[in-house]
Amino acid sequence: MNYTLMSKQDLENRLELLMSRYEDFKNQNLKLNMARGKPGDEQLALSDGILTVLSDDEPMCGVDKFDARNYGLPTGMTELKEIFASLLGVDAKNVIIGGSSSLNMMFDYISQCMTHGVCGNDPWFGKKVKFLCPVPGYDRHFGILEHFGIEMILVEMNENGPDMDKIEELVKDESVKGMFCVPKYSNPTGITFSDETVQRIAKLSPAAKDFRIIWDNAYCIHDVTDTPDTLLEIFSECRKYGTEDMIIEVASFAKITYAGACVSALVASENNLKQIEKRMFFQIINHDKVNQLRHVRYFKDADGVLSHMQKHKELLAPKFSIVLNSLKDNLSDKGIASWTNPNGGYFVSLDVPEGCAKRVVSLCKEAGLVLTGAGATYPYGNDPFDRNIRIAPTFPSTDELAEAMKVLCVCVEIASIEKLLK
Amino acid sequence: MNYTLMSKQDLENRLELLMSRYEDFKNQNLKLNMARGKPGDEQLALSDGILTVLSDDEPMCGVDKFDARNYGLPTGMTELKEIFASLLGVDAKNVIIGGSSSLNMMFDYISQCMTHGVCGNDPWFGKKVKFLCPVPGYDRHFGILEHFGIEMILVEMNENGPDMDKIEELVKDESVKGMFCVPKYSNPTGITFSDETVQRIAKLSPAAKDFRIIWDNAYCIHDVTDTPDTLLEIFSECRKYGTEDMIIEVASFAKITYAGACVSALVASENNLKQIEKRMFFQIINHDKVNQLRHVRYFKDADGVLSHMQKHKELLAPKFSIVLNSLKDNLSDKGIASWTNPNGGYFVSLDVPEGCAKRVVSLCKEAGLVLTGAGATYPYGNDPFDRNIRIAPTFPSTDELAEAMKVLCVCVEIASIEKLLK
Numbered sequence: 001m002n003y004t005l006m007s008k009q010d011l012e013n014r015l016e017l018l019m020s021r022y023e024d025f026k027n028q029n030l031k032l033n034m035a036r037g038k039p040g041d042e043q044l045a046l047s048d049g050i051l052t053v054l055s056d057d058e059p060m061c062g063v064d065k066f067d068a069r070n071y072g073l074p075t076g077m078t079e080l081k082e083i084f085a086s087l088l089g090v091d092a093k094n095v096i097i098g099g100s101s102s103l104n105m106m107f108d109y110i111s112q113c114m115t116h117g118v119c120g121n122d123p124w125f126g127k128k129v130k131f132l133c134p135v136p137g138y139d140r141h142f143g144i145l146e147h148f149g150i151e152m153i154l155v156e157m158n159e160n161g162p163d164m165d166k167i168e169e170l171v172k173d174e175s176v177k178g179m180f181c182v183p184k185y186s187n188p189t190g191i192t193f194s195d196e197t198v199q200r201i202a203k204l205s206p207a208a209k210d211f212r213i214i215w216d217n218a219y220c221i222h223d224v225t226d227t228p229d230t231l232l233e234i235f236s237e238c239r240k241y242g243t244e245d246m247i248i249e250v251a252s253f254a255k256i257t258y259a260g261a262c263v264s265a266l267v268a269s270e271n272n273l274k275q276i277e278k279r280m281f282f283q284i285i286n287h288d289k290v291n292q293l294r295h296v297r298y299f300k301d302a303d304g305v306l307s308h309m310q311k312h313k314e315l316l317a318p319k320f321s322i323v324l325n326s327l328k329d330n331l332s333d334k335g336i337a338s339w340t341n342p343n344g345g346y347f348v349s350l351d352v353p354e355g356c357a358k359r360v361v362s363l364c365k366e367a368g369l370v371l372t373g374a375g376a377t378y379p380y381g382n383d384p385f386d387r388n389i390r391i392a393p394t395f396p397s398t399d400e401l402a403e404a405m406k407v408l409c410v411c412v413e414i415a416s417i418e419k420l421l422k
Numbered sequence: 423m424n425y426t427l428m429s430k431q432d433l434e435n436r437l438e439l440l441m442s443r444y445e446d447f448k449n450q451n452l453k454l455n456m457a458r459g460k461p462g463d464e465q466l467a468l469s470d471g472i473l474t475v476l477s478d479d480e481p482m483c484g485v486d487k488f489d490a491r492n493y494g495l496p497t498g499m500t501e502l503k504e505i506f507a508s509l510l511g512v513d514a515k516n517v518i519i520g521g522s523s524s525l526n527m528m529f530d531y532i533s534q535c536m537t538h539g540v541c542g543n544d545p546w547f548g549k550k551v552k553f554l555c556p557v558p559g560y561d562r563h564f565g566i567l568e569h570f571g572i573e574m575i576l577v578e579m580n581e582n583g584p585d586m587d588k589i590e591e592l593v594k595d596e597s598v599k600g601m602f603c604v605p606k607y608s609n610p611t612g613i614t615f616s617d618e619t620v621q622r623i624a625k626l627s628p629a630a631k632d633f634r635i636i637w638d639n640a641y642c643i644h645d646v647t648d649t650p651d652t653l654l655e656i657f658s659e660c661r662k663y664g665t666e667d668m669i670i671e672v673a674s675f676a677k678i679t680y681a682g683a684c685v686s687a688l689v690a691s692e693n694n695l696k697q698i699e700k701r702m703f704f705q706i707i708n709h710d711k712v713n714q715l716r717h718v719r720y721f722k723d724a725d726g727v728l729s730h731m732q733k734h735k736e737l738l739a740p741k742f743s744i745v746l747n748s749l750k751d752n753l754s755d756k757g758i759a760s761w762t763n764p765n766g767g768y769f770v771s772l773d774v775p776e777g778c779a780k781r782v783v784s785l786c787k788e789a790g791l792v793l794t795g796a797g798a799t800y801p802y803g804n805d806p807f808d809r810n811i812r813i814a815p816t817f818p819s820t821d822e823l824a825e826a827m828k829v830l831c832v833c834v835e836i837a838s839i840e841k842l843l844k
Contacts, residue, residue: 036493044491048478051712056470069466069680071458099521100710107705108530114537115547115570125537125547140704147704148537258491261712282562282569283529288522288710290473290683 002335003413003420015417018410022367025407030368032404037187037346038395039259039312040319046311047257050298054290062296068289074280076265077289079296084265086302087221088251089233094267096276099287102252102264106180106214107144109248109266112279113177114148118210119245119271124150124177132170132179134162136349136377136388138187141180141216145379150177152379157186161193164200171206178212184231185219188349188377188390190342192229202237204246212272215249221309222255223344224316235267244269253295255312255346256305263287263295319393319401323348326405336416339391348391349377356415357386363411369404424757425835425842437839440832444789447829452790454826459609459768460817461681461734462741468733469679472720476712484718490711496702498687499711501718506687508724509643510673511655516689518698521709524674524686528602528636529566531670531688534701535599536570540632541667541693546572546599554592554601556584558771558799558810560609563602563638567801572599574801579608583615586622593628600634606653607641610771610799610812612764614651624659626668634694637671643731644677645766646738657689666691675717677734677768678727685709685717741815741823745770748827758838761813770813771799778837779808785833791826 003011054060066073075081076097085092098105117123130151133142137157145152153170155162162181170176183193193201201213215234223229238244252264268276299305324341327350331337339350352360357374364371372390375383391408393401425433476482488495497503498519507514520527539545552573555564559579567574575592577584584603592598605615615623623635637656645651660666674686690698721727746763749772753759761772774782779796786793794812797805813830815823 038493041489044482044489045478047491051476051478052474054473056467056473060466067463067466067682069469069682071460071676071681073682100708101706104706111533111537115533123547125545140707143704147701254493258712259493260489260491260495260708261710279569282565284523284526285562286523286682288683288713290680291710291713 002333003416004335008421011417011421015414015421018414018417021410022363022414025367025410028368030403030407032369032396032400032407034392034396034401034404035370035372036395037392039255040315040395040397042315043312043394044258046308046315050257050294053298054294060290060293062293066289068293071285073289074284074286075277076287077292077296080263080292081265083296083299083302083305084251084267087305088217088249088267090235090249090267094235094269094273096266096268096273096280097287097292098264098266100260100262100264100291102216102218102250102254102266103140105250105264105266106141106216108283109214109276110144110148110150112276113210113212116275116279118212119275121210128175130173130176132162132167132176133379134179134181134186135379136188136383136390137180138182138216139376139381141214142379145180154379154384157189157191159191161191161197164197168200168204171204171208171211174207176206177208177210178214180214180216182216182218183234184217184229185222185342185345187218187345188347188388190340190345190347190349192231192343195232198232198234198237202234202243203241204243211246213247215247217249217251219255219345220251221306222346223309223313224320225343227343229343245271248272256308257295261291263292316394318398320348322398322401323391323393323405326402326409330409331412334413334416337412346392346394348393350389350391350412351387352389352412353416353419354385354387356419357383357389359415359418360389360408360411363414364407367407367411369407371408424755425839426757430843433839433843437836437843440836440839443832444785444836447789447832450790452825452829454791454818454822454829456814456818456823456826457792457794458817459814461677462737462817462819464737465734465816466680468730472679472716475720476716482712482715484715488711490715493707495711496706496708497699498709499714499718502685502714503687505718505721505724505727506673506689509727510639510671510689512657512671512689516657516691516695518688518690518695518702519709519714520686520688522682522684522686522713524638524640524672524676524688525562527672527686527688528563528638530705531636531698532566532570532572534698535632535634538697538701540634541697543632550597552595552598554584554589554598555801556601556603556608557801558610558805558812559602560604560638561798561803563636564801567602576801576806579611579613581613583608583613583619586619590622590626593626593630593633596629598628599630599632600636602636602638604638604640605656606639606651607644607764607767609640609767610769610810612762612767612769612771614653614765617654620654620656620659624656624665625663626665633668635669637669639671639673641677641767642673643728644768645731645735646742647765649765651765667693670694678730679717683713685714738816740820742770744820744823745813745815745827748824748831752831753834756835756838759834768814768816770815772811772813772834773809774811774834775838775841776807776809778841779805779811781837781840782811782830782833785836786829789829789833791829793830
């Protein structure tokens with residue numbers, strides 16, 4: 001039943017049926033939310049042991065011999081650096097621990113580039129600065145760039161990552177100073193950059209000496225299937241070409257322990273760390289070290305984190321299945337939608353017919369289902385094709401999610417047929 | 423026994439005696455540290471109940487109904503805003519909660535002024551920007567200004583606060599854009615701004631529309647005697663003259679709970695908050711809310727905090743007494759030193775003869791006593807009189823402190839006599 005091949009009469013009949021289903025949903029006064037990539041309540045509860053893992057029975061310091069409760073240790077506890085290093089496949093000496101938010105670390109880094117430039121190059125403030133933005137992408141990356149008045153250049157994502165032909169061309173422009181990306185289980189497509197993509201990124205030779213890639217590895221260990229993706233470790237690849245200064249990697253425990261109270265990390269080359277640590281010296285005496293110690297005591301090591309992630313997977317796998325099965329059952333073969341089948345991360349990316357995304361989100365809202373705003377996955381909230389919708393399955397319960405997906409699929413069908421009938 | 427009135431021979435005899443005492447200290451291989459305003463171990467232990475105050479038995483949210491463990495509530499929990507508001511005498515609606523560091527909030531605010539200007543005025547980046555720096559002052563304030571290339575203009579502190587005649591004159595220069603200060607139990611003098619000083623600050627009419635005072639109220643409730651100072655509430659005074667946009671106040675629990683893991687706050691007018699919150703929207707989803715909840719549950723309200731501060735006072739009062747008694751017993755009437763007698767805060771400020779501070783610090787260091795670097799209380803670490811030494815009595819034990827003060831006083835005498843003999 002491919003809608004694009006159906007007669008006008010058949011489409012009108014189908015639309016009538018769908019509208020009656022839609023009215024039924026509206027009459028149920030639903031309150032459903034699939035807007036943000038927030039962990040669900042059951043996921044949060046997985047980490048509640050961390051609340052009481054510390055007590056005054058045990059010494060409040062680690063191998064650094066700094067009392068976690070007092071000032072000091074600006075770049076964080078060694079044990080926590082080692083855990084991040086092991087999870088990311090990097091060297092602990094290249095890791096700086098931050099506060100509860102890796103977004104904060106990214107924002108501060110770009111802010112530093114604005115006022116102090118990159119490793120001895122001119123500050124970006126007042127200069128023409130452009131960033132490459134793989135799309136669809138993460139709205140908060142675009143937000144940082146928007147805040148600092150950095151021009152965003154769209155680069156389409158494909159199943160291997162961003163369009164590397166285009167990137168290799170664009171970096172010849174000296175005003176192109178960087179790129180934000182989520183290399184594994186990308187937000188929102190769930191795509192992991194292929195080995196070739198990572199290698200081509202490592203091999204880049206941008207005209208701008210101060211070109212920096214914010215490698216937001218937010219979902220580095222966040223699998224939702226038994227066939228997880230693997231990502232080439234970027235610094236190892238970069239070292240082959242002497243380009244490791246190009247990468248600023250971040251990660252956090254936002255979706256491991258608590259989104260509202262975790263620890264974050266930044267990984268960078270010695271040259272970059274030198275500049276970042278110099279700025280941090282003026283900015284903060286230390287981030288919350290007691291929460292660092294809490295995480296270290298709770299997990300002990302990287303294996304402790306990985307087995308904890310299995311529990312998240314057990315909670316999330318059924319939710320992703322609900323979304324994907326619902327899309328398959330309701331939208332397959334209708335010629336109106338395509339979507340991603342991620343092995344991890346927090347999102348499924350849904351493409352509806354051009355010009356229909358806003359209409360779908362609006363229809364859903366009227367029926368009591370809040371989705372991420374259409375366009376949010378594009379710079380300035382403007383999807384030039386009005387096509388992409390980000391589905392965030394993690395926060396609702398499985399029951400709510402099943403209901404939400406029914407509403408969404410009906411709305412996609414309605415908006416698509418409306419367009420075909422125009 | 424005023425050294426300035428003594429004969430050369432008597433001074434030489436005295437110096438010989440002091441040098442022999444000094445050698446005794448050196449032979450003891452002391453390891454003493456009065457360098458930083460860090461809480462002592464016993465002070466940290468006062469708050470250890472906060473480590474286990476949360477458990478999964480109780481709901482993890484407050485009146486805002488936001489789960490502290492999840493994303494959301496960027497400006498912080500209402501209950502914690504109310505506690506800060508009550509302690510500072512301001513309205514909770516003017517309070518934003520930060521992370522573990524008020525220094526971080528100050529740094530970020532100045533950084534914001536650099537890239538985005540103040541409430542619609544031009545960004546400071548690339549402009550001639552000067553700040554007023556009451557001296558002696560806090561090295562980390564000067565550090566922020568140095569980092570951003572802001573010119574520092576010295577303003578002498580007196581027993582009522584900074585020299586207001588000079589400030590009223592200096593703000594006529596439009597390139598003078600602000601001032602950092604610690605209005606209560608000032609770092610390092612321990613002086614609290616008099617009512618008249620606060621009123622004259624509130625009445626300032628700077629040429630620069632974007633003039634901002636960073637009102638670092640770090641020691642707002644940090645008394646060490648039974649005759650505490652009181653500070654006029656600055657926003658109430660400013661409202662009389664419509665100048666409340668001029669003030670950015672910060673405070674933290676660094677010296678209430680844990681220096682290494684606390685909560686901080688920023689207080690500002692609606693106009694300033696609007697701009698700060700807009701920036702924070704791009705910078706962070708939320709600061710650590712679980713630690714906010716931990717503080718709320720532990721203290722319950724402002725009274726809980728105030729009675730907790732009594733315990734700090736009981737630990738700190740004897741330490742301040744040791745310092746002040748030692749200075750009095752050893753240096754009074756010798757014509758070589760003057761010092762402050764603070765009712766609170768974390769420091770005693772000691773002035774030695776001009777040109778002697780570096781020598782004193784260096785003599786102490788050789789004898790195993792680390793002091794704050796001479797000059798640290800001045801911009802660029804440069805005390806133009808080489809006179810001021812910041813004494814931080816909180817971290818050492820009372821025994822160590824008594825020993826350290828003996829060393830310090832002998833070194834002050836030696837350096838002073840050396841100068842008189844020149």
